[in-house]
Amino acid sequence: MSQDQNRKARLARTDVSEDHPLVTEHDPTTERTSRLVEEIKETADKFARDRATRGDLKIVSRALRELRYAFKVFTPYRRDRKVTVFGSARTSPDHPAYQASLAFGKRFADAGWYVVTGAGGGIMEGAHVGAGRKMSMGLNIMLPFEQESNYVISNDEKLVNLKYFFTRKLMFVKEVHAVALFPGGFGTQDECFETLTLIQTGKRELMPIVLVDEPGGSYWKDWQQFIIKQLEKNGLISPADHSLYKITDSIDEAFDEIMNFYCVYHSMRYVKDKLYFRLHFEPTEELLEELNTNFADIISSGIIERVDAHPQEADEEHLAHMPRLAFNFNRRDMGRLRQMVDCINDSFDACAVTWSPDD
Template identity: 45%
Template sequence: MSDAQPDELTAAVDEIMADAGITRNRPLVRRMLSTGILLGQEDTDRLDLKIASAALVEMRDAFRLFRPYADVPKVTVFGSARTTQDDPLYVQARSVASALAKRGWMVVTGAGPGIMQAAAEGAGEKKALGVSIRLPFEEKPDAVVADDTHRVEMKYFFTRKLMLVKESTGFICLPGGFGTLDEMFELLTLQQTGKAEPMPIVLLDEPGGTFWKGLERFITESLIPAGVISADDFDRLLVTDSAEAAVAEITEFWRNYDSLRWADDVLVLRLKNEPTAAEIEMLNAEFASLLVEGRIERISALPIEHADRDRVELPRLSLRLRQREVGGLYRLIDAINALGSARSDG
């Protein structure tokens, strides 16, 4: 079905926007309003309308929750709601959240009991953000996020998962059940398919724990030999039982690497610090196998980046990345973060 809209509908929606004082992002707002009207005109099932309506309301509530903290780095912590306060995993979650909060990070959780409560406790109420889900049979956590300005409640898991992933630039998964594994595999899927930018992901266990080792063994012994994932797909993860190592993985990922952007088949990597010519030669020597053709080169911001005012002030590198080399891209980012030109306090 075409997205084309009758002229009279477009005009009516434009009038509504004008009356509401909407001057920014008008094409996007017009599309949302027009889509809602078209759903009504198409005799859409009531249940489908309830799903679409609730999802939009929930996303608006969540956007409002996160908006004041747009410039604050955030890490999402996943884990079991059934973990008790005397469990070493509870202590581990609280410890890693506390350490990241002290380094200026906010901690996002599912605002439930167990690991979620432990992480919120570690972060403290000023540094904890919660995206909860309404469930008929799950216990409520003790109050950690003190007021509703730091928490939003969702009806649907898909909108909740969107917000738990969208705003964060690091992820820590502690042992859990179906829900935790679902969230963890969603992260891996988004990374593997390129639907999300590279982010540090840590699978954190209690000291001496082996929960995630079983997953690592399954991937190594079953998934990779079966050819259903690439041999380096697991390179994007850190499996550890150390809270200190988890904190270092999250923070060091952003030491020098800033962001990326695709421009047709060219991948642009934005850095915090200008690399030297010798460092670029070293990167080319080490990562030539990742390239379809050409070299890793220092470039200025592309015209499309200038048009979008997209981090144009930063130094950048360009390359033509071979398809499905996401694991290799993570190794390249690690090497960029280890360059001598990167500031030690970055």
């Protein structure tokens, strides 16, 4: 297989629309789902017993209503791939960063990905212009200023208006398969560190994060220097944490970073004390030996093994056929875990010849 054919195969194999783990997580028919609805009702009753203040109840009520509606909007699209794009609302259309976001949005929409933004102007508008109305989704925050949704997504059924940043942030990270950040102000930095924190602490499963500069730009390169000087050198993060994100000024490179993440690796799930990796391809003995040698530092006990689907994964029947690796992860070194995923994905060349787009 030629290098170009191999690259196309890698990218084509990243179609997670039919079997992404988000699908069964939201199955409304299970008995456990009914029990959770009852627990929500019980919690509401406890607010009355606790004599909660009107102000507290307003926050809870509004947040619950916002999330309910947001989930309703996103549910029909949960089998579709999505990328969140963050960036400044103040970037003008003639700015190179705006043009880069436009190219980014178009590239992913052409590949069948929905582009999710804060629905505002600037970078958000650029990404939506590139994606087009059909492939755009929006999470607009209602502010005294900068609160109007951009003309691409305005009045679209895929637009959600939210009062609270925390409900909005949840949707930005929970509902997507990747995050891209372009230059921006306090809000963009907040969203950057929020996303990195959720991944680093294991509160959100691994996904690709790309920090995209305009061609020749230095916004994220300068940010990186701060991270190295003040965080890494002072021991506030580990060197491996840099693997949780990629800095680039190339739309092609950003695109490949996201798409290649899913070329062999599919998803992960904890079952009791073990972490299960679901893969698109059966891992070879050579890969297994390499992983056990190079990543022994993040295994709390035992070794990395090939396994079948665990009985507790029965609620994800659509993933039952997938090859798996399982091991006792220390649940701490997420940067190293991301490096393991990269190692697994890099093994594709060894098995690419056995796979065709018709599989």
